[in-house]
Amino acid sequence: MPGPRRFSVRRKRVCKFCAEKISYIDFKDGKLLGHFIPERGKILPRRISGVCSTHQRLLAEAIKRARHMAILPFVAD
Amino acid sequence: MRNYEVVFVAAPTLTTEELDSFIGHIQTVAEGKNGKVVKIDNWGKKSLAYKIKKFREGYYVVLSVDGDGATIAELERRFRVTDYIIRFISVRTDEALKRSEKIKAARHKKISKHAPVPPVSAETEEAPPLPL
Numbered sequence: 001m002p003g004p005r006r007f008s009v010r011r012k013r014v015c016k017f018c019a020e021k022i023s024y025i026d027f028k029d030g031k032l033l034g035h036f037i038p039e040r041g042k043i044l045p046r047r048i049s050g051v052c053s054t055h056q057r058l059l060a061e062a063i064k065r066a067r068h069m070a071i072l073p074f075v076a077d
Numbered sequence: 078m079r080n081y082e083v084v085f086v087a088a089p090t091l092t093t094e095e096l097d098s099f100i101g102h103i104q105t106v107a108e109g110k111n112g113k114v115v116k117i118d119n120w121g122k123k124s125l126a127y128k129i130k131k132f133r134e135g136y137y138v139v140l141s142v143d144g145d146g147a148t149i150a151e152l153e154r155r156f157r158v159t160d161y162i163i164r165f166i167s168v169r170t171d172e173a174l175k176r177s178e179k180i181k182a183a184r185h186k187k188i189s190k191h192a193p194v195p196p197v198s199a200e201t202e203e204a205p206p207l208p209l
Contacts, residue, residue, distance in 0.1 A: 021181075023181060
């Protein structure tokens with residue numbers, strides 16, 4: 001008889017950019033950046049997305065540039 | 078010589094001919110300041126993520142410019158004095174690309190050092206990217 005499962009199935013979070021070997025995040029790529037923008041329009045924290053610190057820094061910079069160029073919203077509601 | 082990526086958004090009220098002539102004008106300005114526009118990427122009319130000067134859409138144009146600080150300063154001045162340019166940004170790309178190349182080279186070295194197997198099989202072992 002299998003006992004109660006103590007752990008829910010947790011996927012190992014891998015940095016998307018490390019996995020795809022992206023070393024420069026382009027601010028013009030709204031589609032890519034959109035993955036890291038939840039409903040509200042904020043930058044998704046890396047504890048949720050699993051992005052490594054190096055790439056989170058690059059990502060944040062790219063998102064801020066994209067916001068300035070109206071590719072991404074500052075606030076979405 | 079540095080490489081910059083210059084992106085600007087023009088008002089949607091412009092005709093395509095006017096936009097083309099403006100791009101031509103920018104090219105001559107860049108050449109006058111010892112620079113060169115090496116690539117033009119016209120995205121056409123795109124909707125903006127928020128209203129700028131009461132416009133909801135704009136023409137996006139991406140330029141790749143070779144030059145130095147003075148070239149970019151002059152281009153930015155022109156953008157500022159032109160009414161129908163509603164947004165612009167210039168980003169230096171040569172250093173970022175160099176860094177990116179360096180990372181790539183280092184990674185390549187690491188792979189060949191630790192695993193003499195072809196890199197194709199090494200890639201398949203990696204976990205798939207998390208769907209977001």
